Amino acid sequence: MKSHYNYFLITLKSTLVVIIFALPMYVFIKDTYNFGIDNYLDNELKLQQALHSKNTQEQISNTKNFEINIKNQDFINNKNFFYLKEFLTKKQIQEIYLELSLKNIFSKAIKIKEDWYIMTFLNTKRSPLQYHLYISKAENIDKEEKLFLKLQTMLAISSIILFILSYFSLLSKENLAKTKKEIQLSLDEANMYFNNAMIAFLIVNKDRKIIGINTLFCKIFGYTKEELLYQNSEILHISKDSYKQWGKLVFEKAQINSVINERYEVKRKDGTPFWIEASGAPFDNAKHISNGVVWTIMDVTEQIENKNTIEKLNKSLHENLLYLRLFLDTAPIPIYVNDKNGLIIECNNAFLKMLKKQKKDVIQHSLNKFLPDYLAQLHAKKDKELLYKDNIYYKELLSIDPDESETYEYHKSTIYKDDIYDGYICVMVNVTEREIQETKLQKMIFEAVQKNKELTQSHEEERLNDIKFTAIGQLAAGITHEINTPLTYLKGNLELLVMDLQEISDKCKIKDQIIEDSLEMKNGINRIASIVEAMREMSQQKKVILESTNIYDTIITSLIISFNRSKQISKIYINDKLFTLDMPKEDITCFAMVQPQRVEQVWIIIINNALDQLQKTLKYDLRELRINCFVKDKKIHILFHDNAGGIEDKMINKIFEPFVSNKPEGGMGIGLSIAKRIINDQDGFIRTYNSEQGAVFEVILKESEVAKKLESTI
Secondary structure, eight states, X not given: OHHHHHHHHHHHHHHHHHHHHHHHHHHHHHHHHHHHHHHHHHHHHHHHHHHHHHTOHHHHHHSSSEEEEESSSOGGGOHHHHGGGGTSOHHHHHHHHXXXXXXXXXXXXXXXXXXXXXXXXXXXXXXXXXXXXXXXXXXHHHHHHHHHHHHHHHHHHHHHHHHHHHHHHHHHHHHHHHHXXXXXXXXXXXXXXXXXXXXXXXXXXXXXXXXXXXXXHHHHHTOOHHHHTTSBGGGGBXXXXXXXXXXXXXXXXXXXXXXXXXXXXXXXXXXXXXXXXXXXXXXXXXXXXXXXEEEEEEEOHHHHHHHHHHHHHHHHHHHXXXXXXXXXXXXXXXXXXXXXXXXXXXXXXXXXXXXXXXXXXXXXXXXXXXXXXXXXXXXXXXXHGGGTOSEEEEEEEEOSSTTOOEEEEEEEEEEEETTEEEEEEEEEEEOHHHHHHHHHHHHHHHHHHHHHHHHHHHHHHHHHHHHHHHHHHHHHHHHHHHHHHHHHHHHHHHHHHHHHHHHSOTTOTTHHHHHHHHHHHHHHHHHHHHHHHHHHHHHOOOOSOOEEEEHHHHHHHHHHHHHHHHHHHOEEEETTEEOOTTOOSOSSOOEEEEOHHHHHHHHHHHHHHHHHHHHHSSOGGGOEEEEEEEEETTEEEEEEEEOSOOOOHHHHTTXXXXXXXXXXXXXXXXXXXXXXXXXXXXXXXXXXXXXXXSEEEEEEEEBOHHHHHHHHHO
């Protein structure tokens, strides 16, 4: 509605412009035309008057005018004038009649058809009254009229043109105002979009100065608009070299393509580096940067990081796939994967080797193709169980060649895709050898059962022996107690006897001999006392509890007990000192939380085993058993090292197993097994290995914290 009203106003204004211009022009042209007619008639009248005043008939008759003599004023009815009535209108005749009644002479311009004529009426002043009517063609009036018509036409055309021009001028003016308003609105809208866009914008001129940015750009880089506008874009780069490199990169790209798209590392206001993706184009879209570039900026730091992470994951996945492929191909057991249709979609080299086929001949084929019918039916039946089971296992013969058959275990696990059965993976284990071994094992078990019966009987005998040994131990404890009293008496009296002998005069010839014999007796009594003391300690019944014990002391005690046998077989060194019965037990202190009697039993077992081996080899002078006891890294190490040649390789790994013995006389083979169990009970460790000269038994015990505290207190 408003649009129609605007068009009406424009039309009205255009019409007023035409009226203001055309009306004065028309009046001026009309006045000029009338003035020309009047002037022509006036000149014609003057000419006729001059002719008439001279009354020159000849002159009048010589004119080319048509002459009519009217003898009275009733010229209308005059026969000479009557024929003109058909060319004149009634109004024109009345005007002529009126003029004749008032004037003696006058001229009248009359248009007859297309031509103009001048009718001049002259009163001849004769009696009777006569008028002469002269009619002449008025060519000048025709010219004036034609000129007037042309001017009218030109005025009309000019008015139309002026109307059109005014209309379109006003319309253009209104459209211009409307366009200006729309442009302003578009500009405001563009600025709103520019500043609130979800993409950052940057505009730089040809000197790379910032001339335009939006709000998001400021937010990304951490600046305000005032801080960035008209600044050099170097402020956004991480370094001057980066700034130069970017300019070179953009210039080279622009030479090839007017659109530039690059990822680049820049920095925020606080100096934090990050990655952007910049897409830009020159202002003039030319293939060179002349006026500047408009950039769209996106923060792609997270994308870059994700891309790097994905690349690492892809690399890791690729490596894992290679490792998996390598694992499958190097796995010694056949593995294959079936899809839901029962076709093989993957397999390893062991599977291909078993079938004696190439991979291209196996993939997308069913395993049943390579099997006898009865096996194919069996596998098909078993595969149906995977529709409601996650895993199945069965064992069956496999015959690839008619002359060969092997027993395989089939371990099949289902594969699901979107919780829908999609096939299975099968691992085939060749158990042919195991089947043979199982048969052998059953035979061995039968034999072992028979042997166990014999061993049970031996164990029963051993148990009875243990009871006997216990009784003997209790008896030994009593005996040592009974022996100790008279032994003390003998020792004391012998010391008094020696003192008395020393007071005898030196003149007595046998004095020295008696004293020497007494000292020998004293040494023998001391040895008996040491043996009795060791027996008392070994037979002493104590509660099975761990206590802080000097391990060196327990070794000396064990050596004293074993001395009666060891002195006849081999020399024994402890920490590089030759063992003697009177060797002090306090020379070295290395405490551990153990049960003393139990570890002493271990030392005696190891010492006796070493003596057994030494007795078989070498001469007495060459035999050695060396014992070393020391503390290292809060651990007590006890090493028993003989030079008897070592333990056989086939025996060394099972030397601590029960009933294992390499003694030709047929030992029970339980000594070292008991030793190992005792050491384990003491939270220790025992092992054996061979050195260049012989076997080494090493026992490791934890150093006692209680002992450490006592040492620090002292």
